[in-house]
Amino acid sequence: MTASMKDVAALAAVSIGTVSNVLNNPQMVSPKTRDRVEQAIAQLGFIPNAPARQLRAGRSKVIGLVVPDIANPFFTEVARGVEDAAMEAGFVVILCNSDEQAAREDRYLRVLESQRVGAILITPARKGIKPLQRLIANGTAVALLDHEGGTRDACSVSVDDALGGQLAASHLIGLGHRSIAWLAGPPDIPQVADRQAGILRATEEHSVLLERIVAGQMTASAGDAAVDAALARGMTPSAMVCANDLLAIGAMRALMRAGMRIPQDVSIVGYDDIDFAASAAVPLTSVRQPKYELGFAAAQLVISEFEDRRAHAHQRVRFQPQIVVRESTGSVA
């Protein structure tokens, strides 16, 4: 059905090897025959068979992108960055949602290995990256996304989460708050742990009391439920730092339902500064991360590693977060 190089060669009355050269090394084919071949290509609407090429090459210009959940606006933006960088370099992106589950992640890693993808960008579901070692050993370019990895075997691109936590806490402390709640997500998520470390650093330095609430997931409804429960336990902080904006929005809902005003009764700081932070019920003060840039940079990194393995040195890129002050935070009453 579809035309192959053989058909093109026949039509142009050249050998199949010449057609290959027209495609990959045009300069080593005489202009005359090149023209003839290109005309045949156009006439037949020939489109190269990528799997065949990949079979020869052993790997492909495909980037496997493994994120916890593309529906999380943070990763949506990251994915856009990845996709744009990939597109520019002629790569294609396979999207994988791990849902933070090791089993799902493993399954995808296996699929990606089976596809012989050239590169993998991953936000690992767990601490170690053992399942990745094998890929790396096989020559796949791997970079850790939004994750502090060692420079050992792979690049990593992340945002300084400890600094972000510190920024959030310092902002509140500067406003006079002495009793702060930290609405954390699952403690085994490294980003959560790092943000917490930054917050602790700031609160301890100023001898501020920090209470901890743990939400089961990083979603608005989980935040809502967790704060609801904390309120029921009698917790009454004057300010709250949330592990991400979704949690913050959920927290806001719970707080308002309980009759508290924001920021008069409770100040709230989110994390991520997703698009909607500015449009929330009370415009949300949040820690902004360069999401798109993160994805873009990560993709460029693995692409360059793919292009030239020996010239590549693993690096650890770290973006700086930034606090965006809006109306959800105010001076302590």
Add this chain to the structure above:
Amino acid sequence: MTASMKDVAALAAVSIGTVSNVLNNPQMVSPKTRDRVEQAIAQLGFIPNAPARQLRAGRSKVIGLVVPDIANPFFTEVARGVEDAAMEAGFVVILCNSDEQAAREDRYLRVLESQRVGAILITPARKGIKPLQRLIANGTAVALLDHEGGTRDACSVSVDDALGGQLAASHLIGLGHRSIAWLAGPPDIPQVADRQAGILRATEEHSVLLERIVAGQMTASAGDAAVDAALARGMTPSAMVCANDLLAIGAMRALMRAGMRIPQDVSIVGYDDIDFAASAAVPLTSVRQPKYELGFAAAQLVISEFEDRRAHAHQRVRFQPQIVVRESTGSVA
């Protein structure tokens, strides 16, 4: 580096064809040798080479997903649905953002054809689906996503946009509004046109005045700017229907900046009911579409077409939207 079927065959002391059978037709291999082969597979950590398989098969268990922009929350949810359905069936998803640009779309379609993907899910950037005909002719399972296509050559999965528009307008008319503004997006987007048709049907039926504002894109900032301009022109509707929630949020911003209260001065209806609609500055009344289900159903459709071409009949699936009333709409003053 990586183990191949040849290595497995050698280790298990069988022929390579037998290994293939263990993988694809286990029942036609004696339990004894099957065990031996499986052990060898495990021992070598063998993972099949998908490109090689695809080369033989001529196509692959890959779904190309072409959407205007994954960063649009509507398509984010759709993508999750696609991904989950794909994963279940052992398919993998290649993500493509067309940005509504025909050139980008064409480029991606070419890439997907080159990859010999088994199926394509696409929200076409333009009316026609000419560029798809070739793919379809070559045996690729194609389905139109969020798009009213004919049943001719491909399945389509969409939400009844005309009904959605009607629902939105009727809701406002029921609240007593007689002067409604329609904040449209680019008129060449079919969904926009259909929603508009539904609104017109409702307004004409009740002899309600409809003013039209056009935003250049379906984003919050475009909505903000468009409404800003309309206000400057002296437009003063008592209610507004927006082509999607992002536009509605932008409109809300512009309106509030101009000192108008929602819904006391202006009622607003959005479209899509994205997650944040409920958490917007004023919780947004919106037309909800079953986004995840849309993606899931679309993926299942092309997968079934892929699995059994002759048993497949193209169909047109249509989901029904539903209006979710929140606080951004109220009776006319």
Add this chain to the structure above:
DNA sequence: CTGAAAGCGCTAACAA
């Protein structure tokens, strides 16, 4: 039930 061999479409030596 198992082995041998052809060939999917392409690239990369190597010859001519």
Add this chain to the structure above:
DNA sequence: TTGTTAGCGCTTTCAG
């Protein structure tokens, strides 16, 4: 500059 050819790893006849 162009043609020829040997595989890349796998599935699929066809023999045995």
